[in-house]
Amino acid sequence: MLNKHVLKNGMVILGEPIEGVESVAFGFLLPCGSALLPSGHCGAANIIEDWIFRGADDLDNRALNDALDSLGINRSSSVGTNHISIAAALQAENLLPAIELYAKIITKPRLKDQQFIPAKQLALDGIAALEDDPRTKVMLNLYENFYPAPLGTSTTGKAKDINDLTEDKVRALIDEHFNYSKSIFAIAGNYDFDKLCKKMEALFDIECNQKSNELQLAQPGQKYTHFDNEGSQVHIGLMTPTAKPDDKDYYNIRTAVAVLSGGMSARLFTEVREKRGLCYAIGARYHGLKQAAGIACYAGTAAETAQQTYDVTREQFEKLHENITQEEIDRAKAGLKSQLIMSSESTAARTAGIAADYYLLSRVRSLDEIKEKIEQTSVDSVTEYLKNNKFNDYTVVTIGSTKVEM
Amino acid sequence: MEFKKEILDNGLAVIGEFNPAAKSAAVGFFVRAGSRDETPQISGTSHFLEHMIFKGTETLSPLEVNQAFDDTGALFNAFTSEETTVYYAAVLPEYLEDITKLWSQLLRPSLRDEDFDLEKNVILEEMAMYEDMPHWDVLDKARTLYFQSHPCGNSVIGTRKSITELTSKQMRDYFSNRYAPNNITLCFAGNFDWDKMMQLAKDNCGYWQSQTVERHLLDYEGAVNTDKLEKQSVTRQHICLVSRFVSMQDKKRYAASLLGKILGDSVGSRYFWALVDNALAETASVSCDSMDGTGAMFSYIRCSNENEPKVIDTLRNIFKEIESNGMTQVELTAAKNKTLSALALKNEVPMGRLITVGFNWLYLNEYRDIEADIEAIKTVTLDEVNSLINQLKPGNFSRFTICGTAQ
Numbered sequence: 001m002l003n004k005h006v007l008k009n010g011m012v013i014l015g016e017p018i019e020g021v022e023s024v025a026f027g028f029l030l031p032c033g034s035a036l037l038p039s040g041h042c043g044a045a046n047i048i049e050d051w052i053f054r055g056a057d058d059l060d061n062r063a064l065n066d067a068l069d070s071l072g073i074n075r076s077s078s079v080g081t082n083h084i085s086i087a088a089a090l091q092a093e094n095l096l097p098a099i100e101l102y103a104k105i106i107t108k109p110r111l112k113d114q115q116f117i118p119a120k121q122l123a124l125d126g127i128a129a130l131e132d133d134p135r136t137k138v139m140l141n142l143y144e145n146f147y148p149a150p151l152g153t154s155t156t157g158k159a160k161d162i163n164d165l166t167e168d169k170v171r172a173l174i175d176e177h178f179n180y181s182k183s184i185f186a187i188a189g190n191y192d193f194d195k196l197c198k199k200m201e202a203l204f205d206i207e208c209n210q211k212s213n214e215l216q217l218a219q220p221g222q223k224y225t226h227f228d229n230e231g232s233q234v235h236i237g238l239m240t241p242t243a244k245p246d247d248k249d250y251y252n253i254r255t256a257v258a259v260l261s262g263g264m265s266a267r268l269f270t271e272v273r274e275k276r277g278l279c280y281a282i283g284a285r286y287h288g289l290k291q292a293a294g295i296a297c298y299a300g301t302a303a304e305t306a307q308q309t310y311d312v313t314r315e316q317f318e319k320l321h322e323n324i325t326q327e328e329i330d331r332a333k334a335g336l337k338s339q340l341i342m343s344s345e346s347t348a349a350r351t352a353g354i355a356a357d358y359y360l361l362s363r364v365r366s367l368d369e370i371k372e373k374i375e376q377t378s379v380d381s382v383t384e385y386l387k388n389n390k391f392n393d394y395t396v397v398t399i400g401s402t403k404v405e406m
Numbered sequence: 407m408e409f410k411k412e413i414l415d416n417g418l419a420v421i422g423e424f425n426p427a428a429k430s431a432a433v434g435f436f437v438r439a440g441s442r443d444e445t446p447q448i449s450g451t452s453h454f455l456e457h458m459i460f461k462g463t464e465t466l467s468p469l470e471v472n473q474a475f476d477d478t479g480a481l482f483n484a485f486t487s488e489e490t491t492v493y494y495a496a497v498l499p500e501y502l503e504d505i506t507k508l509w510s511q512l513l514r515p516s517l518r519d520e521d522f523d524l525e526k527n528v529i530l531e532e533m534a535m536y537e538d539m540p541h542w543d544v545l546d547k548a549r550t551l552y553f554q555s556h557p558c559g560n561s562v563i564g565t566r567k568s569i570t571e572l573t574s575k576q577m578r579d580y581f582s583n584r585y586a587p588n589n590i591t592l593c594f595a596g597n598f599d600w601d602k603m604m605q606l607a608k609d610n611c612g613y614w615q616s617q618t619v620e621r622h623l624l625d626y627e628g629a630v631n632t633d634k635l636e637k638q639s640v641t642r643q644h645i646c647l648v649s650r651f652v653s654m655q656d657k658k659r660y661a662a663s664l665l666g667k668i669l670g671d672s673v674g675s676r677y678f679w680a681l682v683d684n685a686l687a688e689t690a691s692v693s694c695d696s697m698d699g700t701g702a703m704f705s706y707i708r709c710s711n712e713n714e715p716k717v718i719d720t721l722r723n724i725f726k727e728i729e730s731n732g733m734t735q736v737e738l739t740a741a742k743n744k745t746l747s748a749l750a751l752k753n754e755v756p757m758g759r760l761i762t763v764g765f766n767w768l769y770l771n772e773y774r775d776i777e778a779d780i781e782a783i784k785t786v787t788l789d790e791v792n793s794l795i796n797q798l799k800p801g802n803f804s805r806f807t808i809c810g811t812a813q
C-alpha cells in the first residue's frame with residue numbers, strides 16, 4: 001500500500017508502511033545533482049552536502065550533530081547525477097524530532113564562512129583519494145565519457161572547479177537549486193502518515209526558488225581513455241547504451257543483463273573467471289538515469305591478461321542475443337525476483353526504491369507489478385530485443401600499466 | 407521469534423531462529439576455520455578452500471554448482487576471516503530446502519586438481535586487487551604488525567609464495583580436519599520449517615565423520631610497533647592503528663563496542679570532531695573486532711602527506727585526554743542510541759539475524775535474542791566504559807602506514 005501526499009509547496013511525500021518492523025527510514029531527493037549545476041561548478045554539490053550539516057537555524061555545527069546523534073540516527077547522504085540524496089534510518093519513536101532536524105538542515109542551513117573551508121577541503125580530499133582507488137575512478141571516468149554531457153559529470157567533483165568556488169557562489173547554488181516543488185520525500189517502515197504529513201506541511205511551509213531543471217545534452221566523451229598507473233592490476237570499465245527505465249523494453253533488458261551477469265552461472269562470470277581464471281572481480285550491471293541508460297561492466301586483471309579479458313568480455317556482449325536458453329531466462333528471473341522481495345524487507349532499501357521510481361517514472365511500481373513484468377519476459381522477447389538492438393557502440397576506460405586495443 | 411537447536415550425533419550443531427513474519431529465509435554453515443588455524447607453509451588455505459568449495463563434488467561440476475545456486479535466485483556467498491569461514495544464502499522460503507541441500511553437498515567437495523590449478527590464478531588476481539586497495543591492504547598489514555607471531559596476525563589471503571607453492575594435498579589434509587562436523591554450526595533464520603530442515607541436515611550431513619579439532623586460544627597483550635610501506639602508485643597516507651580489545655567471550659564487549667563508537671564512529675565521535683570536522687583527515691573511524699579469546703581495535707585514518715604529523719599528534723592527544731578524563735554521559739547516550747538503531751535495522755532482515763545468531767553459537771555456545779542484546783546495551787554504565795579505557799589502553803597501539811614513495 002502506497003501513501004501519497006503533495007505538500008502545498010509541491011514536494012511529493014511517498015510512503016510505504018512495512019509491518020512488524022520497529023524502524024523507519026526516510027530520504028529527501030533534492031534537485032541539486034552534479035549534472036544540474038552550471039559548468040565550472042563540478043564538486044559544488046559535494047560541498048553543499050557537507051556544508052548544510054554544519055549548523056542549521058538555532059543549532060550550531062556541534063549542537064546540530066549532537067542532536068542527530070542523540071536520536072540515534074543512522075545517516076547517509078550522497079551526490080548523484082540529478083539529486084543530492086539525504087537519508088536517515090532510526091527507531092520509529094524518534095521519527096518526528098528527526099524530521100524537524102532535517103527540515104532545519106534543508107530549509108535553514110547556517111552556511112557559515114568558517115564552515116565552508118573544511119567542507120571544501122573534504123570535497124578536495126575525496127577527489128585526491130580517488131587516485132588510490134582505481135576501481136572507483138575507472139567507473140566515474142567511464143560514466144563521464146559514456147553519457148552525453150552534463151549527465152556524466154563526476155559525482156565526486158573536479159579539483160579545478162572546487163578551488164574556484166567561493167562561499168557566495170555555493171550559497172547562490174543552494175538558493176537556486178533547493179526547489180521543494182521538484183523534491184521528493186520517501187519513507188518506509190513504521191510511521192503514522194497523517195501525523196507525518198501535518199508535520200511536513202508545517203515545516204516546509206516556506207517559499208523557495210522554482211528553478212526548472214531542463215538539461216541541454218551535448219555529445220558524449222571519447223570512446224577510449226587510458227590512465228597510466230603502476231598498480232598491481234589493469235582496471236577496465238566498459239559501457240554500452242541500452243533502454244531507459246521508462247522504456248517498454250526495460251524488463252527485457254533487465255533480464256538480458258541478468259543472463260549476461262546476474263549470478264555465478266551467468267555468461268560473463270563463467271567465461272571470464274570460471275573457464276579462464278582471468279579475473280577475481282568481473283561483472284556488468286544496468287545503469288539507468290532518467291535521460292539515458294547503459295550497461296556498465298568492470299573487470300580487474302593482470303597487465304598480461306588485460307587484452308584477453310577485454311576481448312572475452314566484449315565477445316560476451318556481442319554474442320548475448322545468441323542461443324539464450326529457457327534455463328538462463330528462468331535463472332535470470334529467479335534472481336531478479338528474489339532481489340526485489342528481499343530488498344523490500346529493509347526500510348532503507350525500500351525508501352530508496354520508492355524515491356527512485358517516482359523520479360524516473362513519475363509513479364511508484366508495486367512489488368506485484370514488477371514481479372509480473374519480470375515474469376512476462378521470455379526467451380523470445382529478450383532475444384528479439386537484443387537482435388533488434390545489438391551492442392556495437394562501446395565506451396572504454398582503463399587504468400593500469402597497459403592499454404587495451406578496442 | 408522462536409529458537410530451535412539440536413546437535414547431531416557427529417557433533418554438527420543445527421540451530422535456528424524462526425520468524426513467521428519474515429518474507430525470506432537465510433541459511434549458513436559457520437565453520438571454525440580461518441587463517442589463525444594455518445601454519446606459514448599453508449598461509450591462505452582457509453580462504454582458497456572457500457573458493458574451492460564452489461568447484462563442486464564428485465557429482466556436481468563447477469558450472470552445475472553455479473547454475474544450481476542461480477536456479478534458486480539466492481543471494482549467496484561466502485567469506486573467510488582469521489577464525490571463521492561462513493557459507494550463506496538468503497532466499498525466498500520456497501527455495502530454502504534446495505539451497506540448504508546444495509550447501510550441504512558442497513561442504514564435502516571433490517577438490518579436483520584441475521580446478522585447484524585454475525582457481526590459483528583467481529586467488530592471485532584477488533591478491534592483486536587488494537594490493538590496489540591501500541585502504542584494505544593497510545588493515546591486513548597492521549593486523550600482522552600488532553599480532554606478530556600470534557596466529558591472529560596470519561594473513562587471510564596468504565602470500566604470493568604460499569599460494570603459488572600450495573598443493574592440493576595440503577588443502578585436502580587441512581579440509582579433512584577443520585571441516586569436521588563437530589567444528590561446524592548450521593544456522594537458519596527467518597521463515598523456515600524446522601522439522602524439514604532438521605531432517606535435511608540429518609540426511610545430508612549425518613554421515614560426516616567427527617574429528618578432534620584444536621585451536622589454541624591465547625590472549626595477547628599486543629605489540630607496540632611502527633612500520634610503513636611506500637608505493638609508487640599511492641598518493642595519500644593510509645594509516646591504521648591497532649590496539650587491544652576484548653574477546654567475544656568477554657561480557658564487557660557491549661561496553662567496549664560503545665567505547666569504540668564514542669571514539670571513532672564515522673560522525674559525532676572524538677575522531678570526527680578532532681580530525682574530520684576540521685578536514686585534517688578525510689576519514690577517521692574505529693572498527694572493533696572481538697575474536698576467539700582475544701580481540702583488536704582498528705583505527706583507519708586517511709589524510710594528505712602534509713597533514714600526517716598533525717594527525718598523529720591529534721590522535722595521541724585524544725588518547726591522553728580520554729585516559730585522563732574519560733568519556734561523558736552525553737557521548738555514551740548518543741552511542742547507545744546509534745547502536746540500538748543500527749541493531750533494529752540489522753535485525754529486520756533474516757540475513758542480519760543469521761550472522762548474529764550463528765556467531766553467538768559458534769563463539770559462545772549460546773542463543774541470545776534481540777531483547778537480550780538491547781538490554782545489554784541499555785544497561786552499560788559510564789564507569790564500565792571508562793574503566794575499559796584504562797584496561798585496553800587505546801593509546802598503546804601498533805601503527806602501519808601505506809603511502810607514496812618519498813620524493
